[in-house]
Amino acid sequence: MPEFSLTAEQESLRDLARKFARTEMAPKAAECDKSARFPEEIYRKAWELGLMNLNVPTEYGGSGLGALDQCLIVEELAYACGGMTTSIIANCLALEPILLGGSPAQKSRWLTPFCSEYHLASFCLTEPGGGSDAAGLKTRARKDSEEYVLSGEKCFITNGPHASLFTVFATLDPSLRSKGVAAFIVPGDAPGIVRGKDEDKMGHRASSTSTIRLEEVRVSRDQRLGGEHDGFSIAMRTLDQTRTPIGALATGIAQAALDLAARYSLERKTFGKPISEHQAIQIKLANMVQAVRAARLLTWHAAWTIDRGQPGTLESSIAKCYASDAALRVADEAIQIFGGYGYMRDYPVEKLMRDAKLTQIYEGSNEIQRIVTARELLRQYG
């Protein structure tokens, strides 16, 4: 029988995240959204409480949590603000390549000092020429005796303006496609790193995103993760780990939209009764709660699969794709239930729709998730 109850430990982790989300993040969510402010004080506090480097083992100074524990935390954070959550969990994404591809010496050299203080890291895969086709990336790694020289441009890089560590994917030979890609650790102060302006985004405005240009950035051989041909596999295995928390992030946004809409429906009266008594609104709420619950269960299931040591490629693709579609749909319906007020920036629901939208795009767009899902599915038949 499946077991859906959480352990006391999981409950207390969730309590911590909930308390942090509601007391520190939620009160500043609207302000940071409006002014696109990057609330460093909140991120610093998240680090102090151990809510930042969730996936890094404790021996390197992280929190050492499994996938399900991470998801419980991420959902709570996202309930308060999707954008802040994106910036808080970007370290997990950026450090995962080191966890997967790094030698023990590389891990202690790079992770231990990084985790012992407040630092942000960025994962640099996407390029202006295309994100979905990661094997076709253009950033070059040129070998120069004991060093590599990296040149090219990365775009849409979360925490790019603030990161003190980058994991960068670059190709030694574009004609080899995925086999030509290698992964590198690049310190934020490496000569030749040029950070672009903070992008003006539709949502997740408390997070910051920029291009990162690499102008002849020199890295030593021991900054390469795995072998010269392992970069693409490291990137894909990283996303296998981090997609599921995006499902949790989307679920948190969806739950927030549902809660706001359900409460509002009990208060708002039309035609002499609360709109919650109109069946059209009830049907919306029913569809919304179905979507939220399904999103959460698919996310938990994917996390459970990964915690059992399986790759969980199919499960995490399904969870990320379903939960993000659900979040956008539920946020959309929440706006509909709020009527004209829902469209106003002074009410919190329209932000949820803008924030939900990103979850369909990043960490592998939902079109790509469906490609992956179908491929994994058909493999079981072929």
Add this chain to the structure above:
Amino acid sequence: MEIVVLIKPVPESETRLRASPDGRRLDSEGVRFVLAGYDESAVEQALLLKENVPGSKVHAISFGPARCGEALRAAIALGADAATWIEAPPEGSDDPILAARALASALSSIPYDLLLGGKHAGDDEEGIVVGAVAELLGIPSFGSVTDVRPAGPSGLAFQRPTEAGIESWETSLPCAIGLQQAWNDPRTAKLPNILRSRKAPIAKVDWPTVAKALGSESSPRSLSEEFRLPAPRSGAKMIEFQTPEEAAEKLVRLLREEAKVFP
């Protein structure tokens, strides 16, 4: 300073309360019990004193059913050095005098200079236990205290807000304090400390041992007979109006005719 904090797990504030099937108490099924309210402040105050008086230790103690473990772990995650659960009998864990006797009995073998508790528990708000434990131990006790600070080589200074003004007190040790507020807001436990607290040992004194020590005093003085939720409040009435005069007129009429506030 050996600081003992007395804590009582209370239902999480978002819990939907209902009566147990026998109608005699709160149904604890599915309810999460947590460290909350003034007890959380008492733990904060204990930790602040520990940080300010070198060599101090904080020992959290809770009398009640097994759920005490969760509140004690929360105290450990915040920084308590040790925790002891004193098991209550199946009937009578709500009785404040039995709780005080059990706690006082346990304190005969636990070192203490200062006993700290919330000024009252977050659920029943009785505020009896800390004073009763102090009485049984023959030490002074103070209620509704704020801002406890070390004073002199072996004393404490604290304040008590009253209607008339703020009283400043000093006391020698040992003593007991029912706390209203520490000088900081309660801190939040960090994630690694929460994980560590899950594995921390919690000493247990089982009920038969407590009962034996209490002898003829081991039966509760009071038992809960009935537990009822308050009747739901009737809804608010919104007054619709065009002008302030009309609003005032309608309000006065409602106060007179429906609420019967005026004759």
